[in-house]
Amino acid sequence: MNELEIINLISKNLTYKGNAIKSIGDDCAVFKINNTYLVITTDMMFKSTHFPDILTPFQIGGRLITANVSDIAAMCAKPLGIVVSIGISKEYANKKFIDELSKGLNFMAEKYKCPVVGGDTNKSNELTLCGTAFGLTDNPIYRRAEVGDDICITNDLGRVFCALKMIEMRDNGIINKNQFNKLMEKYPNIMKKLCEPEARVEEGILMNELVNSCCDISDGLAKDLFYIGGFEIYSEDLLKAVPEDVLEFCEEFNINPIEAVLNSGEEFELLFTTKKYLKVKEILKKTDTKVIKIGKVIEDGKYLDGNIFKFGGYIHRW
Template structure:
């Protein structure tokens, strides 16, 4: 099929009958047109997923996985919008497609996954581009809105004395990725392939005095390090308090904690709040929230702003690596390595 047949037969047929508010023109022209509510601000992000790097090189051989690829491409971008405290609004899709996938069965599964995520998260596909490539590459550009008198939550506002929180449970996706054939890995596979961005929590935190926020995509330790560096602070993180799902509790503690600290693909939110600020009500956020530590000032200009890990009150160091046998590297996912 030609590019235009592909767009018309697969994507245009999956458009919402009631698109996101303010969309004047979506698919079908050279560009989309949107009108913004008075006083609102536009929040934008983009993520690129590459076959063989962000998902298995053989995923295109199993058509039912096309749905998961379409879904996740939307979800990871919506998670970034949520981490700013914004409400997701619309997406643009750029799709570089191998010839072997230019068939109605695979594309229909992919488009249905993408459309399901759009419906679930309240966003509309408003346009994009398609081309051919030897491997599958897809980029999603997401837009969100910050209502008037609502503050974006950045990485740079954490202050000494703030409490550090995370949503949901950590490490599930990493374990499923590393152990796809194990019983526990199969139990947790949905956390890897179908993550849940915390939209309600992010929007609720934007209405509080939240001082910083980030979505956990590249590993908790690395992502908290971004907050530390942007805010010029350190953190004390009690790793025995990391929220854990029931299946992951059955895993060896050291392996579990390494997945939770470095694994990535959680798409939960990590954020900081002043100690005297109440958390948003659980019925508004639709997820559990766990306090895992506290923000601290750097001891000197020479101290690196990064998290300090504690286990049952004792610093995790090279000399005292417990619960690990030896001190591991806590580096998370590196996009330009490996």
């Protein structure tokens, strides 16, 4: 089975929704409280699948906060707080690791103004981190695009794909450790995007009233685009989202840069649709954030350059 099949099966059985106005199927669950909305999300990470060995304990803690807060940003909401549960294996049950991990949690929590306010610790066979973040907004933005919307992303994509490709080549013996270290030095921004990603919180809040739908790019554009509905995107525009270092890396290792853009997960940029593209572009200048238009929302079908678009990105399989 894959994770989508598992989620669909679980969703069929979770028929009781209580007072939730949005439950499974978006970046956050949503509850209305008086005249505002509480948004809630959770994200779980394991050592074997989420923490490459180049990450420091500080960066591991920071990535957990960013991944959770990014879902709050995808609702164009303001973070309020987060609780963190930690399953600690024998390998990591030492003062140095826990001290640095918790400092990383705190550093990113302070950056997003999203304090860690509690959680749980337990013994585990594998290092496991789970965050549950919550935020507030007067206007939650769902994955609910309108036909005719422009499809846009913030900043650029592809660096995480390239960073993981470096690690994959090292682990498969295509490059040795010395060559890997030289690549890390040659492409520092590629490695930084993997090790120290940032959630687009301020951007989400600023464009709240200007967009019709939004999600964060966590599993790769080729998967996250399917939340929109019908779409037509164009390679020419996708190439505008490729930074120079990714183009250089792709040329060096004979990789199609479009593949890198479409399949780069845990970027935590925002994918959104709007009929006010120029206004969004102007308002996000306040954060030095680029806005790149990559296509249009259409009534039916999913296309890249007129050809049927294939589902991609990252998905857990068993």
